[in-house]
Amino acid sequence: xxxRSGGSTPRISDDQIIELVSKLQQxxxxxxxxxxxxxxxSKVLQETCNxxxxxxxxxxxxxxxLSRLLSTIDDxxxxxxxxxxxxxxx
Amino acid sequence: MHNSSQLKNxxxxxxxxxxxxxxxxxxxMNLLERTxxxxxxxxxxxxxxxxxxxCWSKAIISEAKKxxxxxxxxxxxxxxxxxxxxxxxxxxxxxxxxxxxxxxKSCDVGIKMKKMKPRRQVSNLATCIAKRxxxxxxxxxxxxxxxxxxxxxxxxxxxxxDYILSLRxxxxxxxxxxxxxxxxx
Numbered sequence: 001x002x003x004r005s006g007g008s009t010p011r012i013s014d015d016q017i018i019e020l021v022s023k024l025q026q027x028x029x030x031x032x033x034x035x036x037x038x039x040x041x042s043k044v045l046q047e048t049c050n051x052x053x054x055x056x057x058x059x060x061x062x063x064x065x066l067s068r069l070l071s072t073i074d075d076x077x078x079x080x081x082x083x084x085x086x087x088x089x090x
Numbered sequence: 091m092h093n094s095s096q097l098k099n100x101x102x103x104x105x106x107x108x109x110x111x112x113x114x115x116x117x118x119m120n121l122l123e124r125t126x127x128x129x130x131x132x133x134x135x136x137x138x139x140x141x142x143x144x145c146w147s148k149a150i151i152s153e154a155k156k157x158x159x160x161x162x163x164x165x166x167x168x169x170x171x172x173x174x175x176x177x178x179x180x181x182x183x184x185x186x187x188x189x190x191x192x193x194x195k196s197c198d199v200g201i202k203m204k205k206m207k208p209r210r211q212v213s214n215l216a217t218c219i220a221k222r223x224x225x226x227x228x229x230x231x232x233x234x235x236x237x238x239x240x241x242x243x244x245x246x247x248x249x250x251x252d253y254i255l256s257l258r259x260x261x262x263x264x265x266x267x268x269x270x271x272x273x274x275x
Contacts, residue, residue, distance in 0.1 A: 027251065052257070
């Protein structure tokens with residue numbers, strides 16, 4: 001574990017990092033049900049990067065779909081008012 | 091610490107606000123512009139729903155602030171005090187990282203000189219490779235998480251955890267809206 005050059009940051013223990021990595025592993029769809037339950041740190045980090053990328057892509061796709069849907073809806077159409085009421089009810 | 095239904099509600103509220111701001115401007119937008127606006131308002135809504143609790147959320151907002159066109163959106167959705175904290179925190183982080191790097195380099199030189207015993211060499215090699223891989227992956231992760239470049243290893247993992255949970259909330263809400271709208275056609 002690398003040493004810290006003084007200052008206000010508390011020392012982070014190896015255990016804390018291990019705990020974080022295992023929490024991360026629980027989130028990842030690829031590694032969640034893995035046996036044995038501990039994947040290597042580099043594997044967890046790799047899957048984390050992949051997962052974040054896929055989530056980013058989903059957001060982009062959904063934004064695109066929403067944009068297309070909204071463009072086909074007229075301002076005064078019944079569908080527009082349905083969306084508006086859906087939104088307001090949330 | 092991460093309350094996802096609370097985040098969901100905050101996000102929905104702010105995102106709708108953001109979308110309304112865009113809808114109220116009668117300007118006609120082409121598909122690409124509208125897509126960008128939808129995504130931007132979703133990202134800013136998600137970030138401001140965190141109420142300055144995380145680095146990544148502050149990074150998204152300060153990045154968005156750089157573009158003047160986003161001013162109205164940001165002023166309506168987020169806390170104006172946020173900007174100062176983000177810049178200040180990043181500077182402290184950078185200083186910490188720089189001093190750690192210098193320290194590490196001087197330690198590594200010392201360690202290399204000590205690596206003489208053959209018995210230890212194998213385990214050192216494996217550890218070395220493992221450490222390199224972890225470092226490589228951490229670098230990639232730093233680029234993916236907003237504001238990640240100025241974080242140390244512990245923080246980036248912590249931020250990534252929260253970021254993933256929040257992204258999921260964002261995807262859930264957007265998916266629900268798309269499905270609800272599609273089913274009416």
